[in-house]
Amino acid sequence: MRLLLLEDDRSVSAYVAKGLSEAGHVCDVLAEGTDGLFQATRESYDVLVVDRMLPGLDGLSVVRALRAAGVRAPVLFLTALGGIDERVEGLEAGGDDYLTKPFAFAELLARINALARRPPVQDVQTVLRVADLELDMMRRQAQRGGQTIDLLPKEFTLLEVLMRNAGRVVTRTMLLERVWDFHFDPKTSVVETHISRLRAKIDKPFDVALLQTVKNAGYMLHAPR
Amino acid sequence: MRPADLLRRTAFRLALGMMMFVLAALVLASTIGYSLLRQQLVIRQDARVTEIFLALQATSQSGDQTDLVEAMTTRISASPDRSTVYLLRGPDGKVLAGSIPDIWFKPGWSNVDAAALKVATDYPYRIYAGEISGYALVVGLTDADLDDLAEISRSAFGWSALSVLIAAIAAGAVLAARVQARINEVEQILHRVALGDLSARLTVSGRGNDLDQIAIAINHALARLRGLVEAMRQVSADIAHDLRTPLNRLRIRIEAAAEAEARGQPAAADLAAALAESDAISQTFAALLRIAQIEAGAARARFSRLDLSAVMQAVAEVYAEVAEDAGMVLTCQTEAPLFIEGDRELLTQAFANLIENALRHCQPATTISCEVSAFGDHIRASVTDTGPGIPEAERENVLRRLYRLEKSRTTEGSGLGLALVQAVAEVHDADLRLTGAEPGLCVTLSFPKVV
Numbered sequence: 001m002r003l004l005l006l007e008d009d010r011s012v013s014a015y016v017a018k019g020l021s022e023a024g025h026v027c028d029v030l031a032e033g034t035d036g037l038f039q040a041t042r043e044s045y046d047v048l049v050v051d052r053m054l055p056g057l058d059g060l061s062v063v064r065a066l067r068a069a070g071v072r073a074p075v076l077f078l079t080a081l082g083g084i085d086e087r088v089e090g091l092e093a094g095g096d097d098y099l100t101k102p103f104a105f106a107e108l109l110a111r112i113n114a115l116a117r118r119p120p121v122q123d124v125q126t127v128l129r130v131a132d133l134e135l136d137m138m139r140r141q142a143q144r145g146g147q148t149i150d151l152l153p154k155e156f157t158l159l160e161v162l163m164r165n166a167g168r169v170v171t172r173t174m175l176l177e178r179v180w181d182f183h184f185d186p187k188t189s190v191v192e193t194h195i196s197r198l199r200a201k202i203d204k205p206f207d208v209a210l211l212q213t214v215k216n217a218g219y220m221l222h223a224p225r
Numbered sequence: 226m227r228p229a230d231l232l233r234r235t236a237f238r239l240a241l242g243m244m245m246f247v248l249a250a251l252v253l254a255s256t257i258g259y260s261l262l263r264q265q266l267v268i269r270q271d272a273r274v275t276e277i278f279l280a281l282q283a284t285s286q287s288g289d290q291t292d293l294v295e296a297m298t299t300r301i302s303a304s305p306d307r308s309t310v311y312l313l314r315g316p317d318g319k320v321l322a323g324s325i326p327d328i329w330f331k332p333g334w335s336n337v338d339a340a341a342l343k344v345a346t347d348y349p350y351r352i353y354a355g356e357i358s359g360y361a362l363v364v365g366l367t368d369a370d371l372d373d374l375a376e377i378s379r380s381a382f383g384w385s386a387l388s389v390l391i392a393a394i395a396a397g398a399v400l401a402a403r404v405q406a407r408i409n410e411v412e413q414i415l416h417r418v419a420l421g422d423l424s425a426r427l428t429v430s431g432r433g434n435d436l437d438q439i440a441i442a443i444n445h446a447l448a449r450l451r452g453l454v455e456a457m458r459q460v461s462a463d464i465a466h467d468l469r470t471p472l473n474r475l476r477i478r479i480e481a482a483a484e485a486e487a488r489g490q491p492a493a494a495d496l497a498a499a500l501a502e503s504d505a506i507s508q509t510f511a512a513l514l515r516i517a518q519i520e521a522g523a524a525r526a527r528f529s530r531l532d533l534s535a536v537m538q539a540v541a542e543v544y545a546e547v548a549e550d551a552g553m554v555l556t557c558q559t560e561a562p563l564f565i566e567g568d569r570e571l572l573t574q575a576f577a578n579l580i581e582n583a584l585r586h587c588q589p590a591t592t593i594s595c596e597v598s599a600f601g602d603h604i605r606a607s608v609t610d611t612g613p614g615i616p617e618a619e620r621e622n623v624l625r626r627l628y629r630l631e632k633s634r635t636t637e638g639s640g641l642g643l644a645l646v647q648a649v650a651e652v653h654d655a656d657l658r659l660t661g662a663e664p665g666l667c668v669t670l671s672f673p674k675v676v
Binding site (some may be wrong): 024083084088100105153176181182183184185186187188189190193194196197 | 389503507508511514515518524527539541542544546547550570571574577581586614642676
């Protein structure tokens with residue numbers, strides 16, 4: 001994957017670029033807003049990672065200008081400002097996701113991966129499949145190996161998020177945001193509890209476990225290799 | 226106070242303006258009164274002249290004009306000061322009797338100067354000239370009363386104007402001084418505030434007048450300002466106090482890792498601990514920032530009408546299974562739907578914090594009940610547990626930032642959970658109350674109902 005990172009803090013950008021290339025991505029780094037804007041319009045990138053506060057042109061303006069110029073590449077904002085208003089502003093300016101500093105690299109990588117393979121809006125999949133697990137979006141029904149699984153509404157959403165990101169790590173924070181709309185860090189094991197309930201329904205009665213815990217990162221649903 | 230300053234005082238200018246107005250009204254009233262009185266006097270004078278004329282005419286009815294001449298002579302001698310004047314001419318134009326020179330008067334009413342009649346007064350005369358069977362009869366009456374009236378009116382006006390003037394200046398000065406004293410006080414207090422003394426307050430006289438209202442509003446603004454500044458000061462003190470300790474621990478961990486590395490021992494355990502420490506620090510920091518942002522009140526701009534019951538139900542649903550796994554029971558009872566003006570995200574976090582507090586501080590077999598119900602003009606949302614509760618003396622304290630019941634701070638938790646709930650309550654104009662549930666704790670938020 002080809003990524004563009006706009007970040008003026010050299011130690012952060014060096015660390016992130018190193019991590020991303022170790023994960024197999026090509027990463028261009030620029031530290032100035034205007035340069036970043038030109039680079040992003042000239043070249044084609046899979047994901048743009050933009051810091052909110054940049055010298056020259058600030059991150060919000062860069063993304064607004066890119067969207068106005070018709071650049072559709074998904075944008076992940078990085079910021080030290082963690083307020084609700086900042087998040088809303090970022091999404092309104094054309095950002096697709098938002099990550100507050102300080103962040104764990106695993107979190108950033110998971111979010112970049114999720115953004116890059118977001119399917120185009122027009123071809124909505126009506127049935128999601130991972131190995132013998134099927135999720136019928138129209139009938140709101142889950143099946144594994146032809147056997148119907150009863151899911152509560154939130155369990156269904158949780159499974160949907162995991163299946164749409166099948167083969168990729170979904171972090172605890174991503175689940176909290178996407179399934180429960182929680183934009184804060186709970187002090188109790190909310191995610192763990194619901195994951196274990198889901199596991200009991202989709203994995204336990206079957207031979208092969210599909211839902212994996214990725215240490216220090218999150219969860220991943222994938223077909224057995 | 227210099228005279229120019231006095232003129233700039235609002236109160237004095239108002240008094241002065243009022244005085245001008247009263248003077249104008251006085252002039253108008255005097256003029257109207259004078260002309261009405263004068264009109265009345267003229268009518269009465271004319272009536273007297275007519276009366277005399279008719280009486281003399283009656284004397285001549287007998288046909289013998291000697292009676293008329295005699296009557297006139299009597300009347301003339303009865304008015305030696307010539308305040309009433311007479312003149313009678315025969316058909317041949319000869320003067321038969323009279324107290325004035327022989328002048329021709331036009332028939333009917335006329336006003337004549339005293340000088341023309343050779344009378345030594347300053348007052349004009351009211352004259353009626355008529356004919357009685359060929360004889361020309363003139364009867365006149367001086368206007369002395371009218372002139373007196375003008376004189377009386379003038380002096381009455383002068384005196385009242387003078388007293389109004391004195392009263393207005395005196396009242397204006399007194400009022401201006403009183404208002405000025407309070408304005409000076411406002412000025413002084415605001416000056417003290419500008420110098421940094423946020424505890425300065427204006428005195429409220431308790432008369433409930435407009436200046437009192439201004440004083441109350443200023444005091445309210447000052448109290449709010451002080452609260453905000455206090456909150457800021459509190460945050461910086463909290464950061465200094467509560468982040469330094471974990472920062473110190475972080476430093477020790479990193480030092481330990483560096484030493485281990487230097488001795489060729491594995492440093493991974495120390496580094497992992499350092500990472501956890503730094504995560505905890507950034508969480509505390511984020512929570513403090515979030516509380517400060519909520520307290521700044523920016524969220525109000527995003528407020529919308531929402532169903533509080535639905536918010537509570539969604540949160541309770543998330544935690545029901547968490548409670549079950551911890552061996553507790555979580556129930557949720559809501560009256561549907563109950564609307565308030567608010568921010569869904571903040572309310573969700575506040576309710577989640579309350580439920581998490583109960584989950585973390587209670588033993589298994591505890592029941593946590595969430596409720597939303599209408600209560601008079603309020604909507605109450607509460608989270609009640611049957612756990613150990615909080616001693617009454619500590620209930621105020623736990624709302625403070627970074628305050629924790631266990632002083633040792635061994636268990637997890639930043640001590641910011643309830644402070645955030647408090648901030649969310651404040652931004653929603655809701656009342657946060659901690660009460661004992663015998664046994665246990667009941668946390669209630671009372672929101673004003675949306676009309």
